[in-house]
Amino acid sequence: MKKLASFLFAILASMYLETKSFYFILLPLGAVATPIASRGSYAPPLFLCETIQLTDETLSRAALSIQNKTISDLFSFGPSFKNLSDAQKLPHSCKLLPGDALWPSDTVWKTFNDLLEGSLIQPEPLAAACYPEWSDYNVETCATITAQWMNSDLHMIDPTSIMSPLYEGRSCMPLGYIYTGSCLQGAYPTYVVNASTVAQIQLAVNFARNSNIRLVVKNTGHDFNGKASGKGALSIWTHWLKDKAYYPSFQAANGYNGPAIKVGAGIQVFEAYEFAKDLGVTVVGGEAITVGLAGGYTAGGGHSPLSSLYGMAADQVLALEVVLADGSFVTATASENPDVYWMLRGGGGSTIGVVVSMTVRAYPKLPTTTVTFNFTIDDTAGPDAFWGAVQAYIDNIETFVDAGTYGYYYLGASAVEVGTDYAGNTDYYFRMESFVAPNMTVTETRELLAPWFNVLDELNVTYNPCHDVWVVAFPQEYVGTDATKFGSRLIPRNVFQDEELRRELFIAHENAIDNGLYILGFQVSGKGIAIEPPTDNAVLPAWRNALAHILVGIEWNPASSWEVVYNSSLYVTDWMDLLRDIAPNSGAYMSEADLLEPNLQEAFYGTNYPRLYELKQRYDPTGLFFALTAVGAEDWEIQVTDPLPNSWNNNGRLCHV
Known part of the structure; x- marks a missing residue:
């Protein structure tokens, strides 16, 4: 008994020696780090959360507490690019997954959590609540989740859920939405840092880079290609960075002098709109009001109901606060870190860093008229009249856009007016979700629409235009389903000016519906008529000539096999050749596009790609930031565990090629 007691004491003593340093872990980062003021003369003051930064001094104190250099080194800053050796510039062959021999131990994760407070x-x-094998199992919670599954609000406030689970791997959804009867982790991140300070984001960036773990970033998860998912990933959740500030007179490095708004990375479009409205101004934001303003939306260019007037969301950015891949926190403006400033305005999300906040132009509040209406095959004399009404709209798009307006329309064949039920269905419908006329009265909007409406009247098409408020004009979209896939194309002005090409575009619309596809279309300019677009950002050049952004989708039953997903996906990609042939020198909006887009570097980035790729290698030489459609994605592949080709979703090990 005495020997056993001595043995147990020895074990306990050993455990204490291993872990005792954690009882003396460093003070909260906010107490240790010295608040640092804004460094840029053309950037607004830092938010309080931005003043709490990781420093070499902070890390030295942490190392003294941890008393284990192997562990403390995991949180150190990366060397600058110019100080990297050739060997250090080479990415690891594959990112680690849980269960790998080198995956961080529980002790390391505990240290990380202590440092993160x-x-x-x-x-x-999220849907694990519906499955008895998971600890979160709860019948009542499952019922609530199932009832709200297609509501974006549900996924926004969850640490890992995304709105396009097809690209996560279809691994865990409520029964009725999933093709199996089980719930797996899939590509939902393994750990999440619920970020509230810059220091926490820096720690996460350093830890992921030094530990060779895949890193992803999520605000709302509102991304068509699931960028916020990644098997075995550490995720930085920026959703609660909700600071905002207004500057009635802001002088920017690019020469702009006027009102501006600074928003944290967690601010969503509807929050920015409400803040601006209370101040008597407006900002350029998305049609989907739940999208995060400072994330992948703006980084990808960002089209808006105000784009035909003021250009892209990326055109509005005056300053950025960013944590780069080496863990450093920098201000980016036209004069300070200009390469970062250029790249993160149109060069796509998940490239070289985490945007913590963004300062954008504010414009005077505008009187705006919105119009919504629809017509179906039953509201016409037959197919010829229906399609004649659709063609009349396409014939007038150039006029509508040149007036500074924006239109968002659905076209398909379904008795319930959602998608297209099957190839050959003739339950045609056209729905103008919203026609937005900024700075126009109801009378002026009616006059603008008259050439189209006159054709509808001549064709005896029954329609009832309603002039409604924004909330009615832009309802939240259905999300959470893995049963649809899109391709997209920007259609340039020359197509609408050439009678034959315009006719081909109309025929393509009709062909898509007759072949079981459906269309979400936008009449929009990426140039704007009220201001001159900047020349110092990475927005896809094709946006400047575009008058329409057209998405073509296909649907299948949620219970469908991966074989159906595979064949349907390829069908859309191949069908899109019709639009690629009509607009061969154009491109596609990367945030609402086909993951399998041919020559995607050219399609998503155009002539900007060589410079974007060079900057990617400079600022992120080890490939810490990755997304399937992002700059540098061709250097990596996801070894998908689902029965699909590699890199068709995020459910697999990420490996350098």
Whole structure:
């Protein structure tokens, strides 16, 4: 008994020696780090959360507490690019996954959490509440989740859920939405940092880079290609960075002098709109009001109901605060870190850093008229009249856009007016979700629409235009389904000016519906008529000539096999050749596009790609930031565990090629 007691004491003593340093872990980062003021003369003051930064001094104090250099080194800053050796510039062959021999131990994760002041979470998939094998199982919670599954609000406030689970791997959804009867982790991140300070984001960036773990970033998860998912990933959740500030007179490095608004990375479009409205101004934001303003939306260019007037969301950015891949926190303006400023305005998200906040132009509040209406085959004399009404709209798009307006329309064949039920269905419908006329009265909007409406009247098409408020004009979209896939194309002005090409575009619309596809279309300019677009950002050049952004989608039953997903996906990609042939020198909007887009570097980035790729190698030489459609994606592949080709979703090990 005495020997056993001595043995147990020895074990306990050994455990204490291993872990005792964690009882003396460093003070909260906010107490240790010295608040740092804004460094840029053309950037607004830092938010309080931005003043709490990781420094070499902070890390030295942490190392003294941890008393284990191997562990403390995991949180160190990366060397600058110019100080990297050739060997250090080479990415690891593959990112680690849980269960790998080199995957961080529980002790390391505990240290990480202590440094983060408890903001590290290990969440189960949102729908795990519906499955008895998961600890979150709860019948009442499952019922609530199932009822709200297609509501974007549900996914926004969850640490890992995304709105396009097809690209996560279809691994865990409520029964009725999933093709199996089980719930797996899939590509939902393993750990999440619920970020509230810059220091926490820096720690996460350093830890992921030094530990060779895949890193992703999520605000709302509102991305067509699931960028916020990644098997075995550490995720930085920026959703609660909700600071905002207004500057009635702001002088920017690019020469702009006027009102501006600074928003944290977690601010969503509807929050920015409400803030601006209360101040008597307006900002350029998305049609989907739940999208995060400072994330992939703006980084990808960002089209808006105000784009035909003021250009792209990326055109509005005056300053950025960014944590780069080496862990440094920088201000980016036209004069300070100009390469970062250029790249993150149109060069896509998940490229070289985490945007913590963004300062954008504010414009005077505008009187705006919005119009919504629809017509179906039953409201016409037959197919010829229906399609004649659609063609009349396409014939007038150039006039509508040149007046500074924006239109968002649905076209398909379904008795319930959602998607297209099957190839050959003739339950045609056209729905103008919203026609937005900024700075125009109802009378002026009617006059603008008259040439189209006159054709509808001549064709005896029954329609009832309603002039409604924004909320009615832009309802939240259905999300959470893995049963649809899109391709897209920007259609340039020359197509609408050439009678034959315009006719081909109309025929393509009709062909898509007759072949079981459906269309979400936008009449929009990426140039704007009220201001001159900047020449110092990475927005896809094709946006400047575009008058329409057309998405073509296909649907299948949620219970469908991966074989159906595979064949349907290829069908859309191949069908899009019709639009690529009509507009061969154009491109596609990267945030609402086909993951399988041929020559995607050219399609998503155009002539900007060589410079974007060079900057990617300079600022992120080890490939810490990755997304399937992002700059540098061709250097990596996801070894998908689902029965699909590699890199068709995020459910697999990420490996350098």
